[in-house]
Amino acid sequence: MTVAELAARLDAKVLCGAETALERAVQGAYAGDLLSWVMGRARAGMVWVTIMSNMNVAAVALLADVSCVVLSENVAPDEALLARAVREGLVLLSAPLSTYDVCWRIREGLADAAVL
Amino acid sequence: MPDIVRLHYDVDGDNFMAAGEASSTVKNVLKRLGIGEDMVRRAAICLYEGEINMVIHANGGTIDVSVSPQTIEMVLKDQGEGIPDIEQAMQEGFSTASDRVRDLGFGAGMGLPNMRRYADSLEVSSEPGQGTRVVMTLNIAPA
Numbered sequence: 444m445t446v447a448e449l450a451a452r453l454d455a456k457v458l459c460g461a462e463t464a465l466e467r468a469v470q471g472a473y474a475g476d477l478l479s480w481v482m483g484r485a486r487a488g489m490v491w492v493t494i495m496s497n498m499n500v501a502a503v504a505l506l507a508d509v510s511c512v513v514l515s516e517n518v519a520p521d522e523a524l525l526a527r528a529v530r531e532g533l534v535l536l537s538a539p540l541s542t543y544d545v546c547w548r549i550r551e552g553l554a555d556a557a558v559l
Numbered sequence: 560m561p562d563i564v565r566l567h568y569d570v571d572g573d574n575f576m577a578a579g580e581a582s583s584t585v586k587n588v589l590k591r592l593g594i595g596e597d598m599v600r601r602a603a604i605c606l607y608e609g610e611i612n613m614v615i616h617a618n619g620g621t622i623d624v625s626v627s628p629q630t631i632e633m634v635l636k637d638q639g640e641g642i643p644d645i646e647q648a649m650q651e652g653f654s655t656a657s658d659r660v661r662d663l664g665f666g667a668g669m670g671l672p673n674m675r676r677y678a679d680s681l682e683v684s685s686e687p688g689q690g691t692r693v694v695m696t697l698n699i700a701p702a
């Protein structure tokens with residue numbers, strides 16, 4: 444499952460992201476809002492699901508090398524976050540679902556991809 | 560690559576928005592030097608945690624990175640209040656961060672544990688009232 448395919452499954456808005464980044468494969472997910480937990484636990488290629496919307500989200504996402512950031516609960520990124528994400532080609536998605544439901548759909552997507 | 564590459568950064572205190580600049584520059588330099596992805600990621604996360612600590616706990620400081628063919632060494636120095644009990648500070652979840660800092664997503668008390676997790680060696684020394692010195696080393700695996 445690519446990031447673009449995940450966006451469709453989540454009915455998410457693609458706020459920004461480089462073409463190549465949208466084609467990256469999703470490798471699991473990590474949900475959380477505390478930045479150090481994300482850096483300690485998320486692995487490269489994972490989706491990061493959070494409700495944090497400040498600029499440090501971009502810094503952490505890039506350092507942790509996640510495949511994309513999903514802002515759940517329709518959270519909107521603040522201007523500085525969006526600007527940095529655009530500049531770096533980072534994919535930001537905004538989904539109308541709760542963090543729980545986002546993770547559920549990621550799990551479904553990964554399961555379907557493994558069957559196909 | 561040249562024998563040893565040295566980088567120096569001054570980190571502003573209390574500037575959360577610029578925080579992470581040094582780590583992201585270092586990350587790009589390491590990549591360009593041809594260092595493996597996983598090692599670059601580990602080094603960058605260690606440095607970011609250290610950088611953030613200087614911003615939120617010590618009103619800024621300096622970073623010196625040197626990269627040799629064998630190791631990445633990162634030295635962070637500040638003149639903040641220091642850490643009275645280093646053993647306690649190293650524990651997962653221990654944090655003295657303010658609510659303001661926590662609202663931004665920092666202050667989980669996982670910074671030093673992350674540095675210990677990702678660096679091959681971590682040395683923290685501190686003189687209360689004088690500042691803190693953190694040295695992290697990552698060993699570059701032979702190709």
Ligand SMILES: Nc1ncnc2c1ncn2[C@@H]1O[C@H](COP(=O)(O)OP(=O)(O)O)[C@@H](O)[C@H]1O
Nearest residue numbers: 612616617641648654655666667668669670671
């Ligand atoms: N450079 C520093 N100067 C002073 N105190 C520090 C410094 N770095 C860490 N500390 C102390 O150690 C504690 C734990 O640090 P850390 O594990 O990074 O967690 P956090 O930064 O989330 O509080 C901090 O809350 C602070 O009390």
Ligand SMILES: [Mg+2]
Nearest residue numbers: 608612670671
């Ligand atoms: Mg910290």
